[in-house]
Amino acid sequence: MFKRGVIVAGACLLVAMGGVGLAQARDYISIVGSSTVYPFATVVxxxxxxxxxxxxxxxxxxxxxxGLKLFCGGVGVQYPDITNSSRRIKASEVKNCNDNGVKQIVEIKIGYDGIVLANSKKTVPLNISRKELFLALAKNIPDPKGSEMVIPNPYKTWHDINPALPDNAIEVLGPPPTSGTRDAFMELVMEDGGKEFPWIKALGKKDKNAFKQICHSMREDGAFIEAGENDNLIVQKLEVNPKAFGIxxxxxxxxxxxxxxxxxxxxxEPTFEAIADGKYPVSRPLFFYVKKAHVGMIPGIKEFLNEFTSEKAWGDEGYLTDKGLIPMPKAERVKFRNDAGSLNNLSL
Amino acid sequence: MSDIDMDKTNKTIDTVKRGLARRYAAERRFRLFGLIAIVISLSFLVLLFGTVISKGYSAFQQTFVQLEVTFDRAMIDRDNPANSDFGGLVKAAMGREFPEVSGRKDKRKLNGLVSTGAVYQLQDMVSTDPGLIGTTNLVWVPADDDVDMLMKGHAKRTGAESDRRLDDQQLAWIGKWEQEGKIRKQFNRAFFTSGDSREPELAGIWGAFVGTILTLALTLALSFPIGISASIYLEEFAPRNRFVDLVEVNINNLAAVPSIVFGLLGLAVFINFFHLPRSSPLVGGLVLTLMTLPTIIIASRASLQSVPPSIREAALGIGASKMQMVNHHVLPLALPGMLTGTIIGMARALGETAPLLMIGMVAFIVDIPDSFVTPATALPVQIFLWADSPERAFVERTSAAILVLLAFLVVMNSLAVILRNRFERRW
Structure with missing residues (x-):
């Protein structure tokens, strides 16, 4: 028994070594990145x-x-070929990429995604401005008396903020800080909402950190609840609790x-059409990035790009729109299809 | 004197009698608490199984639609099926079914009732039997997930049009199918034979199942011999000293380390240092081996300890070497307990997702893995991924996948019980 065990262990070790050899050639494309782009990338x-x-x-x-961290790890089969992103790559990330030998990156924008605040159909829909949303969700808000000071958020109900809003306790379920949805919500709602106050807007130009401190701190007193990355769970909670909202x-x-x-x-209203023509304010572009050095090394990357950027995929009536992607205008689609075809380098 | 004696016994009996009712009550209370505890845990179990089964059983059926497909010579390229327009065949069949539908938008709505899987199905049919080209056949193709949900009663047919996934016109088309008997539910074979898909009606667990089997096979092949050798050495051969004590303490500690830590270790060692392929069952198996080893070692040592010393002494007494004593006498007696421990360790490994997250096995993988180095997922990961998908039809598939995982677990645990009852000897 003992001997046999040793033999089995040895055999497995050999298999493992074989794995090292096989790792030298990868015949499938490896994609990492944003969970927002994931539903679209997987369909393609x-x-x-x-x-x-x-x-x-x-x-x-x-x-x-x-995803960008893994992507920028280096060139070679053990690193991913493509990374999805629900925001544009940052200059610091490009530098990190360059430092690790990933010098040529192709940027493809695939379309837009709207971020919505939704509640159960059992109640009336809310009509709210971004300023009011900022006042409802920020940890500290400008003193209503008018001084240039922040005070801890005193609002308990929507009604407290604007008498036209319902008299229900503020209860919003949202994504955790690791999420790209949260990043975009901060940028598009909280920052823009905060900028409605002239002195905060001035602060944004003068002292970026102080500005972020105000706009990026969400309430921690139970009015804003981090509900994890699982959006289906939020949907179920909203059904049970008609007074709650979800992001x-x-x-x-x-x-x-x-x-x-x-x-x-x-x-x-957040409808497909309103997001597509940019009327709905809370929408963001979605991207993916391709490592040019891997084209030719990993089979199928060019063909995959061709499929993703085809009209039948991301066009106005493509199969990605069935999954909820908001397509780009025709001119943008043509531009990025050309970028994908000729593998044009990213320029920030 | 006897008076005093009588007095004493009386007193003792009195004390006993006085306390008797209280003692009986205490016992009844204790039994009641035990019973309540069991009832509570059972009701939780029933609740869990109830929700999972009631949500999941419908996923074992899938709605199919009958189409009259003409395998048009002009649309099929016999030598290169990938170049053929099978989508066109489906659209043509739908057009013949509902000739009154015209206009781009309406046709899109109509064609949306049939799953995109219909195209792949026709493609497979032609590639297995090229004789079909040029004929017209009745083919049952999977319906779209929205239609499937409607037929299973998970989506409503009434209410405002904007509140429904299917509008009145689409309902009318489905109604016509129902009248003509061209729509029916049948056993969902795809669920057991295909890999993951973003279309709920095409998604299956076979890919995750194979990934789990590959990963667990490697885990078993590595952790069983290593774990048993380690425990035999520690229990029978190792000297008693500080160093061995330290090893022992560490093994016990490792058994309690959160599994995500093993995932991080796997990422750092196997992927970043040894450059083993990410997302592969090879790395998954290695990580889970690390995780289950302490459990197996602890269980194996306990079962070695339960072999009475007399057996060892008798073997040594008739002249067996220490090696013979272990291999011929102690190990056969301890093996059932070791196997039980191993299976319990494997069952734990089966349910893990956290370490797999770090090594890239939490991924969308369609192709069925065919070796230890192709990318793969595992059953619990598949459950997690489906639970996170927006399409409504994935809810029932999530529960169905949980049922499959539970069945797997029950099989493994009953195997442990059977092994124990068959071979275990009590002393």
């Missing part, structure tokens, strides 16, 4: 795997920041349109 990957002779790409949802990507509202309704932000 699946189609690509079924209709082409290449293997289906493996896709991991690591978050935008985590998530448009695709979840789209899929649950029988149970949930979107809040009107600055008077605009």
């Amino acid at each position: 990957a699946e189609k690509f795997g079924r209709i082409s002779s290449f293997k289906t790409p493996a896709i991991e949802a690591t978050g935008s920041g985590g 998530f990507g448009f695709s979840y509202l789209d899929q649950n349109s029988d149970k949930l309704q979107g809040t009107l932000v600055d008077g605009e």
